Amino acid sequence: MSVGAWHAFWLVVRRELCLSFRRPEQLLQPLVFFLIVTTLFPLGLNLQLSLLRDMAPGVLWVAALLASLLSLDSLFKSDADDGTLEQLALSGQSLLLIVTAKTCAHWLVTGVALVLVSPLVAIALNIPGFAFATMMASLTMGTLTLSWLGAIGAGLTIGLRRSNVLLSLIVLPLAMPLLIFGAAATDRAISQIGAAGALYFLAALCVFTCTLAPFAAGAALRITLE
C-alpha cells in the first residue's frame, strides 16, 4: 500500500507523539532538569535579586540548551535500536520527510514544553513580566533551531556507544550563536531597550537552519544507517 507524502508525514508525527505521551516520565525529565538547573544557579551563587536579574537570561538559555541536548538522545536512538528507523528508511518515503517529521514531533514535545514552562523559571529568576513575550518568542525559535541542529548531531552519532558526550561536542559549538542572540534578546527585553535586532538575528538563524538542516540530517542518517 502506498501512502502520500503528507499522510506519511502525519503518520510519523502521530506515532512519535503517541510514543512520547505513553512514557510521560521521559517527556518530563528534560523539563524537570530545566527547572533544577535554573534553581541551582541562584543557590550556588547566593546572589542579590538585582544581580540575579542580570544573570537570568544567560542562566535561562544555558539551561534550555542543556535540557534540549538531554532529550536529543531519544530522537533516533530507540528507533535505531529496535530497527524501526531502518524500516522507515526502507518504506519508500524519502528520508528527508521522515527526519522532518521526527524532528517536528521532537520539538513539539520538548521545545514547546520548555517554552511553556519558561515563565515559571522566569519568575524564579526575577525576570520582569513585560519581558516574558520576548523571552518566550526567542525560546520558541531557539528550541526549534536546536532541535534541528540536534537532529544532525543525533543522526551522525546513531549506533555509537557513549554517544552522549560526542553529541554535545558536536551540537554545542553550532548552538553558540543561538545562545548569544537568544540571551541578548532576553537581556534587552529586561532592560527595556529594543530587542528586535537580536530577535531578527535569531529568526534568521532559525529560518536558515530549518531550510538547510533537514538535508544535512537526512544525509547524516543515510551515512549512519548504511
Place this chain on the structure above:
Amino acid sequence: MWTWFYKLASPPYVYAAAARLAPWFLASAALTIGYGLIDGLAFAPPDYQQGDAFRIIYVHAPGAWMSTFIYTTMAVAGAIGLIWRIKMGHAVAAACAPIGASFTLLALATGSLWGKPMWGTYWAWDPRLTSELILLFLYFGVMSLRSAFEDAAQGDRAAALLAVVGVVNVPIIHYSVVWWNSLHQGATVAKLGKPAIELSMLWPLLSMILGFMLFFGAVLCMRLQGEVLNRERQAAWVRDAVKSREAVKS
C-alpha cells in the same frame, strides 16, 4: 587533459606525489618564513601606538588566516569524498584536521598574549574571539567523530558531513568584525583599494602568510603519506613499497 585529475583519486599516485612535493614545500616555507620573521621582527618600523608589541601580528594574523583556510580545505576535501566517493578526499580531510586545530590554537594563544598588554585582558568575549573558539571546538568535534566509528569509512563520511555543516562558521568569523562593532580591529590587508598598513610592515606579513600556506602544504603532504599508508595497509602496492625500501636498507 583531465588525466592528472583522475590520478588524484589513486592512492599510490597521491602517496608518491605527496612524497615528492613535501621537500619543495618545506624549503620554500623555510625561505618565506625566514624572510618574514627577520624583516618583520627586526627591520619593520614599530607601530606608532603599540610599539614593538604589534610584531606578534606576524604570527597571529597568518595563523588566524590559516585556521579558516584549512577548515575550508578540509570541508571541501570531505565534500569531494562524500559526493564522488573518492577515498583520497577523506584522507586529505583527515590529514587537515589536526593541522587546522593547531593553527587555531596558535591564533588564540598569540591573540590572548597580545591582548594582555593592549586590551588589558587575556580574553574578551568578543565576536571574533568567540567564533574562533567555536572553530577550535568544531575541529575537535570533527576529529573525535571520525575516530568514534569502528568502521573507518563510515567515520570518514560522518566527519565530512559535520565539517560541511560547520562551514557556516567561516563567514561568521570573517565578517564578525564588520557586523558587530567589535574590540578586535577590522581588516587592514584584505580589502579593496590601498591597504591600511605601511608597506614596510606589509611585505613581511604577506611573506609570513605565504610561508604559513607553504608550511601547511608541507605538513599536509607528510601527514597525507601517513594517512594513505594507514588506509591502504592491506593493498599490494604498499607491501611492495615497504619491501623495496627494506631491500634498499639491507
